Amino acid sequence: MKLSISSTTSRCIILPLLILYILLYPLLPAGSQFINKGGTVTVDPSPYFLLGSNLTVYCHVRECKRSYKISLDLNGVTVKDRKEVNCNLAKFYLPNVHMPQSFVVCKLRGVQSTKIVTGLDLHGGLPPDKPEDIICEVTRSSDFIGCLWKSGQKTYLPTTYNISVNRENGTQIYLDQIQNAEEIKIPRGIVDKTKKYQLIITAYNHFGVSQSNPFILCVKEIVIPETPHITNVEFENGSISAVLQWKTTDLSVHLKPYVRLCTYNSSWDVREETELSDTLIRVGDLTPLTEYEFQVRTCNSTFRVNHITVPSFTPGPTSSQRLPCSKWSSSVLARTPGKGPSQRLSVWRVFNSQQNVTVFWKPPPPQDYSGEVKQYNIFLASDQIKEVTCREASCHSSVLVPAAVQTLSISAVTSYGSSPPADVPLRHSGEVGPVLRQPAPAANGSAVYVSWSWPQTKSWSTSGGEVLLHYVVQWRSVPATKLWWQEVEKNQNSTSITGLTAGVRYNVSLFAVTTRGVTAPSSVLIYSKEQKPASGPNLTVLLHEAKRIQILWDELPVNQQRGFITSYTLYIQTLDSSNQALRGFPVEGS
Structure with a gap:
């Protein structure tokens, strides 16, 4: 759709007016009526107040209406603390106001309708803090000196900063003004690079004035290297290490580069990385398949950087207290490639x-x-x-x-x-391996601690003979089912076997893997926790004589033993009804 210049202009005018109208006079509920300036609102001490102040708001209506009550809304909420002075005037108390921006609306409330009288903006704020930590710097090719400072706590009000540059005798040679900022550019041509000047920053707003300490400015002492540029980012073949190529208009032979990098939503990580050449840096320890933001800065190589996260130079009362580093370069984004496994299975x-x-x-x-x-x-x-x-x-x-x-x-x-x-070790070394010691079950019944030792006669060669690589502990339940195993470092002589079931017998074997092959195993049967047998054995009477009985029983299946059987007890009871006692005869287990 084509718009003429006049129609476009009309829309541009109407839209701001509409927005302004809505801001000043929000949409009213049904039954409300708007009265344009049907009275006045005044604030004591002032609509501009220090945060935390107690305010008194006076609402004055021109026309006295007995059927209406004067009320006040603060940010859409009716103020309860009120006092009616007369038919035309009411005052409202707002204690300890901490909101920087508020809006009060004076209203006439009746039974059937509410009439808006007028409204007023309230502006809370704080006086400016003393400007501190002034930093000034300039590159060799720049026409402007850049100065930064810390303004302190937020004032919530328009705050103006006057920046003056004076000669040592106090003569002012430059004055500039900026609002709500913490930096300014000063023309380099107004100062002599060999002379010293005083820079003073004065901050003021509705609630007060504060002035910085004089900062001694000397151009020759604040020259920093030119800002470098990253020209290329590549990833080495088979590696996720990045190689950054950078350039600068300075002589790079006297400069040392530093890199900072970050991922999405993370803080900067500043590093001193490996220099491959004057303009190439390798950046390692990166995460695969991750987008990184890279920046580079350079520092004079004759200076030792102890804390490379500081600004170009350390702020102080004089420009000589500095660390001659460039500004950080523009960011370059690069995504690391995927990583193949580097460890053997x-x-x-x-x-x-x-x-x-x-x-x-x-x-x-x-x-x-x-x-x-x-x-x-x-x-x-x-x-x-x-x-x-x-x-x-x-x-x-x-x-x-x-x-x-x-x-x-x-x-x-x-x-x-x-x-x-x-x-995979296939050969047998033909050697006797380490011997398992008595295992120690854990209290929870699901693990066993095993350890081992070598025969005292065993010694390892340090000149090209047999070399110990690692140990392997394997175990499986009895009767044999699934096999479990774990590899143990050669400098260890113990490990814990976890995930065991109480009442289940396991056969544990230990092997040593050497450069000659695998040793003979040392094996032991274990329980992580012994439990009572699941049942008793089945008995068979082989011989029954007057004074002798021969009994045979089968050994319980392993899965019913649920522990090592150490003994059996035979219980005998006579058929004489007058003697019901059981007689026990212990028998040693197998």
């Missing part, structure tokens, strides 16, 4: 027969890769690969291994790469 094996092996492995830790594990590759002889899909916390697969095969390896394949192949 934990692997184990169980021989089912001479050539049939069940290999076990555990998925890579989630923090070691991005995306998802698509499959596992088992590398066999003659470049044969068996692909296996597994989503479990522990995976396994049976493979046929010819007698000539000495090695077998497994790798995890993810969306962003594969883990290094993990060799």
Whole structure:
């Protein structure tokens, strides 16, 4: 739709008027009537007040109406604390007002209708604090000196800052004014770069005036490096480390770069990273598949930066107390690539027969890769690969291994790469391994602490002989069902087996994996917690003579024993009705 200039102008005029009308006179409820300036509202001490003040509002109506009552609304809420002076005047008390912006409306309330008399804005605020921490800096190529300061607490009112530059003899050479700001640009041409000047900032508003301490300004002492620019961000092949290329119009040979980075909704992380060259920096320790915001700044390499999160120089009463660093560059956004697993899988094996092996492995830790594990590759002889899909916390697969095969390896394949192949130990070392000590069940009945030691005669070579790689502890319930296992670091001699069930017998075996192969196991039967047997044994009488009885019973199935059987007790009762007592005869268990 085409609009003429006149129609566009009309719309532009009407819209602000409409908005202004709504702000001054909000929509009224049904039965209300608007009276334009049917009276006055005054505030004691003033509509401009210090936050926390007690205010008295006077509502005066020109025409006395006995059927109406004078009332006052503060931000749409009727004020209860009132006193009627006469038919035309009422006063209202507003204690301890802390709202910076408020609006009062004087009304005449009747039984059938409410009439708005007039309204008034209230402005609460605070006097300005003393401007502090003044910072001034300029680059070699800039025509302006940039000065910053801290204004202190919020005043909630228009606050003006006068910035004056004076010679050492007090003569003013520059005066500028800015409102509600904490920075200003001063023309560089008004000062001599070799001379010192005094810069003073004066803040004032409706409630007061405050003045900064004089800041000694000397241009030659506040020159900072030019702001650098990031020209390119790349990620190294197979890595999520970023390489930032940057440039500056200064001589970069005397500058040291610093990087700061952040992710969405996070704070800046300032780093001193590895310099690959004068204009290249490597940034490591990044999270895969994450968008980062990068910035670069440079500092004079002759200065030691102890706290690189400070501004270009440390604020103080003089410009000489500075850290000569540039401003931070403009931001560059870059998203890190996905990460393939870098760690080898934990692997184990169980021989089912001479050539049939069940290999076990555990998925890579989630923090070691991005995306998802698509499959596992088992590398066999003659470049044969068996692909296996597994989503479990522990995976396994049976493979046929010819007698000539000495090695077998497994790798995890993810969306962003594969883990290094993990060799499955197939050979037996022929050595006696460590010996399991007496296990110690945990109090909760779901874990057992196991430890082990080597024979005193065992010693490890430090010059190219047999090397201990790690230990493997495996366990399964009796009768044999699923097998569990865990890999233990070579510098440990104990571990806890968790997730056990009370009353279930387990066969625990310990292996040492060395560069020569796997040692013979040390095994022990354990219970995480013994319980009473599920039932008694079934008896069979083999011989019944006058003074002798021969009894046979079968051993309870393991799953009914629920502990180690240490003894049996035979109870005998005579058939004589006058003697009902049971006689017990303990028998040693098997």
